[in-house]
Amino acid sequence: MAGQVPDTAGEGSEPVLPEESILRRISYTYMEGPRKDKISPNVFKPRLVDTDGLSFFRENFHTPKELACAPGPESRHVARVAVESINALGLSVRPDPDPPKWPGHCIVPELHAGNRDDPWAKDLRVKLAGQFSDLVGPILCADADGVGDEE
Numbered sequence: 461m462a463g464q465v466p467d468t469a470g471e472g473s474e475p476v477l478p479e480e481s482i483l484r485r486i487s488y489t490y491m492e493g494p495r496k497d498k499i500s501p502n503v504f505k506p507r508l509v510d511t512d513g514l515s516f517f518r519e520n521f522h523t524p525k526e527l528a529c530a531p532g533p534e535s536r537h538v539a540r541v542a543v544e545s546i547n548a549l550g551l552s553v554r555p556d557p558d559p560p561k562w563p564g565h566c567i568v569p570e571l572h573a574g575n576r577d578d579p580w581a582k583d584l585r586v587k588l589a590g591q592f593s594d595l596v597g598p599i600l601c602a603d604a605d606g607v608g609d610e611e
Contacts, residue, residue: 472521472557472564478544482516482553482566485527486537486597499539499593501585506576513554513567516541521564529601537597545592549584 476482490500506514517527524538543553551570558565575581 471559472518472562473555476518476543476553476555476566478542478547480543480553481519481540482543482546483519483522483524483527483596484514484516484539484541485530485532486539486595488534488536491537497595499537499589499595501582501589503539504571504585504588505581506571506573508573510567510571510573510576512556512572513569514571515556516553516566516568517562518555518564518566522562524596525599525601528597528599536599536601537595538599539589540594540596541588541592549587549592551584 484503486499486503488496490503492498492500504514519540524540527538528536546553546568551568553566554569556565556567557563571581571584
């Protein structure tokens with residue numbers, strides 16, 4: 461897996477480099493295995509609102525803890541994927557910043573709501589959840605502002 465690129469001074473619209481890692485929040489309901497320690501392929505299934513692509517966050521803009529502790533559905537885990545692995549699957553990563561909160565938001569435009577049930581998309585989800593992702597967590601979010609410690 462590619463290493464994390466140091467923090468950038470940009471606003472997030474810079475091209476996503478193959479050396480970067482991107483992150484995706486994982487709701488506890490999408491964890492599998494007897495100890496809930498495996499990523500479900502459904503983590504990488506676009507939602508119906510994902511018409512422009514599957515959402516990720518650039519790790520050089522956001523930490524796993526920041527994502528896991530953000531408001532929204534409970535998320536104690538994060539998937540880390542190397543951009544070079546995404547590219548090796550024939551997919552691209554495009555910046556899609558949402559300042560000021562999410563300047564590192566990005567999308568994989570080839571995976572979107574319109575093709576989420578296509579057989580090739582299902583195949584890619586299995587690959588992404590397996591050999592192409594690292595699991596980060598569980599992450600504790602002790603305070604409402606997201607300050608806590610990783611377990």
